Amino acid sequence: MKSPFLIHLNPAEQGVLGYRARGSKxxxxxxxxxxxxxxxxxxxxxxxxxxxxxxxxDTVRKWCKRFATEGMAGLKDRHRSGRPRVFTAVQVAGIKALACTPPTDRGLPLSRFSTGEIVSLARAEHLVQSISPTTVWRWLDTDAIKPWQHRSWIFPRDPDFALKAGRVLDLYARTWNGQPLGPDDYVVSADEKSQLQALHRRHLSLPPGPGRAERIEFEYSRGGTLAYLAAYDVHRARVAGSIAPSTGIAPFMALAGQVMATEPYASARRVFWVVDNGSSHNRAPPSPG
Structure with a gap:
């Protein structure tokens, strides 16, 4: 079948098409x-x-016809309108308004809505007949400002906050009173986590086998709550930790003694400890008796 379209290439078109035809990438x-x-x-x-x-x-005929009538421009894809919109702008705005509304305003015992809960509420309020949580997530994710999201924040109330924070940041940058720290100076950041649940499985887990995943017993026993105290060497990425029944000055001092009794801290010129203002760090241990 001879082509009904006459294709004549000038040198420039020949060069461009030849380059494209050889382009492996x-x-x-x-x-x-x-x-x-x-x-x-x-x-x-x-x-x-x-x-x-x-x-x-037919594919060959299509591109030959386009090139014969439009030249190089005919080899580009046509603009496509795409699938028609399923949801109106008003519906999209209504969904976003739901996401910005605190659940307590609707008498719901929630701190924030999940996408599934937004879907259920939108259907109950007749905003949409049907919509997927993925669609809701995509709409919310593309917004530049997301008022439905929040994070905890504490505004500094200490009038000397800048001075105190500056000292800590200087230590993290290996500086103290304007002078660089020496090789035998150390910075340790300490904190504790209380109310940790001590749990253990009642039965041993079964190892995986051919065509079978590992099996883990769902029942567990409670061992009460514990506190974990940790001291982190900021510049050497080393952690020393201990476990105690609760937090307090006594467990903290025990952790400090544990760290300071080991090298290289035991023979260090200086060891700077960075702690928060919690009661575990600013009260003297109770006197005996």
Whole structure:
């Protein structure tokens, strides 16, 4: 089948199409269209071009016709309108308004809405007939400002906060009173986590086998609550920790003694301890008796 379209290439078009046809990293559609036009310009029949490139002959005819009538511009993809919108702008705005509303305003015992809860509420209030949580998440995720999100924050109330924070930041940057720390100076940051549940499984887990995942017993026993105290060497990424029944000055001093009794801190010139203002750090231990 001889092509009904006359394809004539000038040197510039020949060069561009040849470059595209050889491009191993170019999009496949560009390479394919360039090879179709080059073959048609050599006078090859449409059927032979289609067989050589593994495409339908109608595809070859389509691109030959476009090039014959529009030139190089005809090899570009047409603008597509895409799938028509399923939801109106009013519905999208209504969903976002729900996300910005505290659940307590609707008498719900929640701190914030999940996407599934927003879907249920939108259907109950007849905003939409049906919508997926994924669609709601996508709408909310694309917004530049997300008033439905929040995080905890404490505004500094100490009038000397800047001075105190500056000292800590200087230590983290290995500086004290304007002088760099020496090789035998150390900075340790300490804190504790209280009310940790001590749990253990009542039965041993079964190891995985062929075609079977590891099996873990769901029942567990409670061992009460414990506190974990940790001291982190800021510049050497080393952690020393201890466990105590609760937090307090006595467990903290025990941790400090544990750290200071080990090297390199035991023989260090200086060890700077960074702690918060919790009661574990600013009260003297009770006197005996």
């Amino acid at each position: 170019r999009p496949h559609r560009e390479v394919e269209r360039a090879r179709i036009i080059l073959a048609a310009a050599r006078g090859e029949p449409l059927a032979r071009i289609a067989a050589a490139l593994g495409v339908h002959v």
